[in-house]
Amino acid sequence: MSAKTKLFLSAVAAMVVVGCGARSHKPSDADFAVSKTSSVIVMGVSPAVRFRAFQGWSDGKEWQQNKLAEAMINVIPENGYVVASIAPSLKGDSYGILRVIPSVTNVLSVCTGGSTAVFEVPPNSVVYVGDFSLTNDAEYKVKVGFEFEKARAFMKATYPKLAEKLTKGKAKVAKVTSGQCDGTPVSFVGK
Helix, strand or coil: CCHHHHHHHHHHHHHHHHHHHCCCCCCCHHHCCCCCCCEEEEEEEECCCEEEEEEEEECCCEEEECCCCCCCEEECCECCEEEEEECCCCCCEEEEEEEEEEECCEEEECCCCCEEEEECCCCCCEEEEEEEEEEECCCEEEEEECCHHHHHHHHHHHCHHHHCCEEECCCEEEEEEECCCCCEEEEEEEC
């Protein structure tokens, strides 16, 4: 592939990523619906990278992606947090993060046999599932932690009406039985 072609494809990819994450205004409490069919997820993310989470199934130790599902979370964090509307997980279902996108030219994927963060989203809820910190010490890892009071303070300052409903969820690290190994490998680990 020629250098001109690579440059052109990088420019197109940049426009797509920016367009997918662009917002015309800062969301407010009113932009998020909470009902039987819609919940809100809160995740601490550092540095500011995009996560893509997909629906799947977990037995507690292993997680399998629903190959027919599209990315349900695909948001760039603001002020260290992702706040996004999401469909509640059904009984036996859970969400797993399979992609971490630090930049347009760097896509990290959780491969089959790797580990990801898996979490459930109850209906009619605003749920904090954890904090996720990307590191690169010879290999990419995402450390999964839990700082509920810090997340509550962020929500009170940014989304006060949603903060009143904030509940504790908890992301767990699980082995992936069907990953997306089409980028640089990344694994999730507990702190």
